[in-house]
Amino acid sequence: MALIVQKFGGSSLADVARIRHAAERVIAERERGNDVVVVVSAMGGQTDHLVEMAADLHDRPPAREMDQLLATGEQVTISLMAMALLQRQQNARSFTGGQVAVHTDDVHTKARIQEIDSDNLRALLDAGGIPVVAGFQGVSPAGDVTTLGRGGSDTTAVALAAALEADECHIYTDVDGVYTTDPRIVPEARRLVKITFEEMIELASLGAKVLQIRAVEFAGKYSVPVRVRSTFDEGEGTLITVEEDDMEKALVSGIAHNEDEAKVTIIGVPDRPGIAHAVVGAVARENVNVDMIIQNQGEHGKTDFTFTVPRSDYQLVMDILEPICKEIEAEALTGSDRIAKISVVGVGMRNHAGVADRMFEALSREGVNIQMIATSEIKVSVVVDQKYTELAVRALHEAFELDKPVDERNHIH
Amino acid sequence: MALIVQKFGGSSLADVARIRHAAERVIAERERGNDVVVVVSAMGGQTDHLVEMAADLHDRPPAREMDQLLATGEQVTISLMAMALLQRQQNARSFTGGQVAVHTDDVHTKARIQEIDSDNLRALLDAGGIPVVAGFQGVSPAGDVTTLGRGGSDTTAVALAAALEADECHIYTDVDGVYTTDPRIVPEARRLVKITFEEMIELASLGAKVLQIRAVEFAGKYSVPVRVRSTFDEGEGTLITVEEDDMEKALVSGIAHNEDEAKVTIIGVPDRPGIAHAVVGAVARENVNVDMIIQNQGEHGKTDFTFTVPRSDYQLVMDILEPICKEIEAEALTGSDRIAKISVVGVGMRNHAGVADRMFEALSREGVNIQMIATSEIKVSVVVDQKYTELAVRALHEAFELDKPVDERNHIH
Secondary structure (H helix, E strand, O other): OOEEEEEEOHHHHOOHHHHHHHHHHHHHHHHOOOEEEEEEOOOOOHHHHHHHHHHHHOOOOOHHHHHHHHHHHHHHHHHHHHHHHHHOOOOEEEEOHHHHOEEEOOOOOOOOEEEEOOHHHHHHHHOOOEEEEEOOEEEOOOOOEEEOOOOHHHHHHHHHHHHOOOOEEEEEEOOOOOEOOOOOOOOOOOEOOEEEHHHHHHHHHOOOOOOOHHHHHHHHHOOOOEEEEEOOOOOOOEEEEOOOOOOOOOOOOEEEEEOOEEEEEEEEEEOOOOHHHHHHHHHHOOOOOOOOEEEEEOOOOEEEEEEEEEHHHHHHHHHHHHHHHHHOOOOEEEEEOOEEEEEEEOHHHHHOOOHHHHHHHHHHHOOOOOOEEEEEOOEEEEEEEHHHHHHHHHHHHHHOOOOOOHHHOOOOO | OOEEEEEEOHHHHOOHHHHHHHHHHHHHHHHOOOEEEEEEOOOOOHHHHHHHHHHHHOOOOOHHHHHHHHHHHHHHHHHHHHHHHHHOOOOEEEEOHHHHOEEEOOOOOOOOEEEEOOHHHHHHHHOOOEEEEEOOEEEOOOOOEEEOOOOHHHHHHHHHHHHOOOOEEEEEEOOOOOEOOOOOOOOOOOEOOEEEHHHHHHHHHOOOOOOOHHHHHHHHHOOOOEEEEEOOOOOOOEEEEOOOOOOOOOOOOEEEEEOOEEEEEEEEEEOOOOHHHHHHHHHHHOOOOOOOEEEEEOOOOEEEEEEEEEHHHHHHHHHHHHHHHHHOOOOEEEEEOOEEEEEEEOHHHHHOOOHHHHHHHHHHHOOOOEEEEEEEOOEEEEEEEHHHHHHHHHHHHHHOOOOOOHHHOOOOO
């Protein structure tokens, strides 16, 4: 008998009919002879509704009160889910974050889990019951309600799985797994059967938004196998786990794309120490996240400096940098909010040169001009004009033969 | 400097505009130099919405989960109210029932307050802050969320006022006080400036639904002065307090009417011990509340037995009694669900015979036939055909000169 943590997201709980359907998934797991702990998000749309009311009442809603408010979303769904299970003669019982208790620090709206006291859940499991736990929320040392930030329910599920030493953590969502790339762009995209935590982190942060990245990091840290699957069909989904010897020996696991960034370039900056700090520091002080940063030394002691920021901050960043460019005597400030970042991800490339080269070749064959390049141990990312997004993704998917089963590809090592 | 507990009901908090308006009432009280503790109900309509979803998921939603669910309603309004006050530079802070803590027994959906730990509130008040407390809810010895039953927010407000030894408890609602009778029936009805707890209990339980009866009992027990006033105008409302020497010396305070009951009569019952028990016991076993009970001995060792039940249970009660009437050899079973109970209430009548007589005289003058009569120390109730409700209320309001100021009436003693 295994212990499974099942987490249902907001779209799987959007109305009472869906809650009833999710309850059937819980019962099916029980009927396979497994113990189950259920973690739920708020009903789809509910959180947005609460945020809207708060914004109506306060220019910058204070974090403690925001948490007190938003935590009601999951408190509604735990009760409703427990009722749905009780109606089906299951010994279910709901728990808020505080009732579990999920102890967090006191950084409201983005609290971190410090410790989980799982005695209450363990006692109910031992009695053959089904704990239904509110995701996203915890309790601070002072006894205040805290929340873990958007998507925090995934983190709750993984943290509970770790604390209870569960065999697997199942994340139920509206897609049936993690794909080699976005199936809306490449219809031949294949569902991955297994993927490593590291690959999933790169794919998630690069725009394959199936699973909260913090949850994946947490799962990797505590080696909790996570399975992403659909609430609406019976497939096995994608298992995210540690790198195993019997893992599919793929060179590349997937192609990610991200159209949420903008690019800023400062041309002809005098090449002296402190320039990068002057530029990035000014941007960071406005709480703008900087992603890729590239500096190319040019001629005559001058350099070009390029970085990417969230597209929604593009105009703000341009405004900040205008006076700074004058100060540092740069020749020009340019940029574009019509870019796309395309990434090739795979643990297989760690032991294999040539992935980057194959990538560049494929893009060049399609006439796609590369504006920026960045690499890490298991990924290569390029920035291209946004109009090439679909073309680039399709070309790379084909170049790495991701539409074929792993053992039929030419690149197995 | 006084300490005031201000309680806002669901209609005063139905949307963000109203919440903002209620916050202004809090600030006005602060500006008068008083300390304030705010108690809120759920947003109007919200509780019904949650109850509906629960009923969709479970035939008889389990009480513990129901409480976990319904308590979210007030948790939303405390956060929003705190935000509205914070936006206006007030040091407000929200508290759930558990955070206060309001300790209750574990009878879910109708828990009773056992003890209030007011240290958290006291500390915030001492720091010049405004605690915003969730009405209606508490925490059980096991740490579960409990609720006090419909209208329980009034009880929370009064209980907090008692625990904090507040000077007054203000109940903000959509009417501007307690009236001598229903102004929709008698336009000349006057707002009462003061009324005793005992009178308020009779008026509330008899159909003047301004304030939860349990809250009034609680207020009387702990001598907490309660002021009922409107959220939407600046009037002083009605003060409910202990009987004082300087109280308006009215013979009668008000006329209540109730059209929610039905009457059942068993005619010609053999007059022997155990009959009342056989009848009322059968009804009580179905959880039907019996209100007035009258038994008149008739001729030849036979008796007539009449009582009232909630109108919604009328058919059920008739069905239960049919076989029982045969068993006890009664001559007939009759009844009516078209009745009204009209009551005259006033502490003044304690020391004055003749109130009942004046009541019967006024009704007789209008040709209103009296079907049942019941009396207590401070009220006289009659049951009449429902078609006479308005006529009877108007006649009595006039007979006791309730449209005149107290010192212009002929009945001062």
